[in-house]
Amino acid sequence: MRILFLTHAFNSLSQRLYVELARRGHALSIEFDINDAVAEQAVALFQPELIVAPFLKRAIPESIWRNHRCIIVHPGIKGDRGPSSLDWAILRCETTWGVTCLQADAEMDAGDIWASVEFPMRAAAKSSLYRNEVTEAALQGILLTIERIEQGDCRPEPLDYDRPDVQGRWHCLMTQADRAVDWAADDTATVLRKIRAGDGVPGVRDCIGGKACYLYNAHPESQLSGAPGELLARRDGAVCRATVDGAVWITHLRAAEPAEGEPAFKLPATQVLGPLAEHLPEHRLLPTVEPAGATWQELSYRERNGVGHLYFDFYNGAMDSEQCERLRRAVAEAKQRQIRVLVLWGGADFWSNGIHLNRIEAASSPADESWRNINAMNDLCRELIETPSLYVIAALRGNAGAGGVFMALAADRVLAREGVVLNPHYKSMGNLYGSEYWSYLLPKRVGEVRAKALTENRLPLGAPEASELGLIDGCFGETLTEFEALVEMEARTLAECSTLGERLEGKRLRRAQDEAEKPLEEYREEELERMKLNFYGFDPSYHVARYHFVEKLPKARTPVYLARHRRLQAS
Numbered sequence: 001m002r003i004l005f006l007t008h009a010f011n012s013l014s015q016r017l018y019v020e021l022a023r024r025g026h027a028l029s030i031e032f033d034i035n036d037a038v039a040e041q042a043v044a045l046f047q048p049e050l051i052v053a054p055f056l057k058r059a060i061p062e063s064i065w066r067n068h069r070c071i072i073v074h075p076g077i078k079g080d081r082g083p084s085s086l087d088w089a090i091l092r093c094e095t096t097w098g099v100t101c102l103q104a105d106a107e108m109d110a111g112d113i114w115a116s117v118e119f120p121m122r123a124a125a126k127s128s129l130y131r132n133e134v135t136e137a138a139l140q141g142i143l144l145t146i147e148r149i150e151q152g153d154c155r156p157e158p159l160d161y162d163r164p165d166v167q168g169r170w171h172c173l174m175t176q177a178d179r180a181v182d183w184a185a186d187d188t189a190t191v192l193r194k195i196r197a198g199d200g201v202p203g204v205r206d207c208i209g210g211k212a213c214y215l216y217n218a219h220p221e222s223q224l225s226g227a228p229g230e231l232l233a234r235r236d237g238a239v240c241r242a243t244v245d246g247a248v249w250i251t252h253l254r255a256a257e258p259a260e261g262e263p264a265f266k267l268p269a270t271q272v273l274g275p276l277a278e279h280l281p282e283h284r285l286l287p288t289v290e291p292a293g294a295t296w297q298e299l300s301y302r303e304r305n306g307v308g309h310l311y312f313d314f315y316n317g318a319m320d321s322e323q324c325e326r327l328r329r330a331v332a333e334a335k336q337r338q339i340r341v342l343v344l345w346g347g348a349d350f351w352s353n354g355i356h357l358n359r360i361e362a363a364s365s366p367a368d369e370s371w372r373n374i375n376a377m378n379d380l381c382r383e384l385i386e387t388p389s390l391y392v393i394a395a396l397r398g399n400a401g402a403g404g405v406f407m408a409l410a411a412d413r414v415l416a417r418e419g420v421v422l423n424p425h426y427k428s429m430g431n432l433y434g435s436e437y438w439s440y441l442l443p444k445r446v447g448e449v450r451a452k453a454l455t456e457n458r459l460p461l462g463a464p465e466a467s468e469l470g471l472i473d474g475c476f477g478e479t480l481t482e483f484e485a486l487v488e489m490e491a492r493t494l495a496e497c498s499t500l501g502e503r504l505e506g507k508r509l510r511r512a513q514d515e516a517e518k519p520l521e522e523y524r525e526e527e528l529e530r531m532k533l534n535f536y537g538f539d540p541s542y543h544v545a546r547y548h549f550v551e552k553l554p555k556a557r558t559p560v561y562l563a564r565h566r567r568l569q570a571s
């Protein structure tokens with residue numbers, strides 16, 4: 001089918017639907033929802049048989065929905081309507097939630113229902129539910145919808161609140177008053193729920209030491225306590241704040257009333273608080289330490305059955321210079337242990353997205369900070385490539401993009417959960433050339449021709465396609481739990497395997513051959529030479545693109561690598 005995606009952004013959900021529908025042979029094109037005239041033009045150019053709105057905030061104009069079938073992917077159960085569906089579901093402690101595929105008409109979210117898929121709720125941030133449960137349900141819903149449309153005789157169900165299976169209702173836009181934390185009264189569970197309901201957008205507006213800011217990424221802390229609302233400690237950029245019955249770690253803040261020149265985007269909490277957090281005791285927690293109760297540990301290392309397991313759960317998968325260095329040190333320390341297999345798990349929602357663009361944007365010299373960050377990423381990648389005594393498995397539980405993908409390729413075996421989406425390219429960030437030894441790691445896996453195609457196309461890739469190409473070694477597991485269990489088993493089997501010694505010997509030989517042919521350092525220097533131009537050269541594209549990305553500026557047009565209909569016209 002010819003399907004046009006009309007969407008606010010090409011976010012993780014739209015990317016997942018895109019790779020899944022492309023795999024099934026549908027002809028797809030994408031248009032960002034810029035204004036009605038642009039959307040009308042896209043429809044006229046592409047002549048779609050179906051329009052899908054995976055992530056749309058505005059109304060589709062009547063000129064479009066009257067003449068074309070438009071399916072809205074709504075993150076709510078049957079009958080649920082409004083712009084804050086998931087936020088309300090979390091705040092109201094719903095135990096079951098869902099995704100409904102409904103046909104757009106004049107009344108918002110009240111159109112005929114083509115499919116509705118439910119899932120059990122989990123105590124997690126809105127963004128995490130969105131990337132996991134909502135995405136899987138949306139995919140099922142869209143596949144059902146397309147199947148029903150293709151059958152031809154299947155009619156959608158009109159919204160009817162008298163039906164027993166229509167349990168949702170209209171919910172208004174959630175306001176900051178609905179979200180507000182009352183530190184003198186709210187217990188830890190309530191504080192967590194409120195912050196989770198607004199994570200990653202818009203955050204919960206609050207006040208810390210007189211500073212107005214939005215709160216993001218909260219985790220329970222069971223050991224520390226104090227006067228409700230008081231700041232108790234800091235750790236790796238996060239702050240710990242007392243509740244009436246315990247405490248929570250808050251890792252990120254956004255200034256709500258930024259002073260002249262102060263960043264207005266998300267940053268580590270201690271950076272936003274500045275002097276307000278300086279006096280706090282730093283509660284270090286080494287990766288090898290297993291905390292007694294609940295706490296927040298960004299980087300952790302555990303050993304089970306002779307296998308090392310390294311977890312790194314960086315917010316949004318972004319890794320600043322210090323985080324790269326901490327992770328590199330953890331890898332170096334794992335190499336000193338009596339293990340022969342190391343599994344890199346990344347975070348549960350993200351594997352990694354490479355350098356930390358928000359931190360770079362906030363730096364006094366973004367060019368210098370970019371340089372420092374990419375060098376820290378490279379040091380980490382080199383630490384992973386040079387592991388003669390260890391067999392390294394990269395286990396991608398969540399999506400990876402840009403440098404994060406190439407960091408994974410530094411492992412000996414790269415495995416991904418089936419639903420993972422990869423973006424193995426840098427170019428969409430203002431023509432960034434990229435580093436992380438990609439010019440060594442990528443062609444080695446897929447050959448020069450495909451390497452060039454992947455980096456130029458700038459399209460997302462599903463794990464099965466990545467596996468097919470040889471970019472990764474395999475993908476399996478419909479759920480996170482299933483994937484984790486299978487990787488764990490594979491790692492354990494490998495560690496106990498009598499031929500592991502031979503494998504490691506083979507790995508050492510190949511590395512030595514590669515090094516003799518062209519030293520790693522040479523790849524790095526060549527890449528960094530190009531990156532220097534991106535950071536310090538005359539063309540400011542990277543700095544402009546990063547600014548637009550970090551500030552979430554509205555898009556002015558859809559790039560032609562996504563808008564096929566515009567490419568067809570151009571050629």
Ligand code: THG
Pocket residue numbers: 053056057058059060061065072081082083103104105106107108109110111173
């Ligand atoms: N029909 C048509 N277009 C649509 C939908 C539809 N576009 C996508 C849309 N569904 C998504 N649903 C909503 C539902 C309610 C609101 C917005 C999108 C809403 N908005 C508030 C307003 O416009 O005043 C405030 C929104 C905000 O500020 O975030 O209530 O079914 N044709």
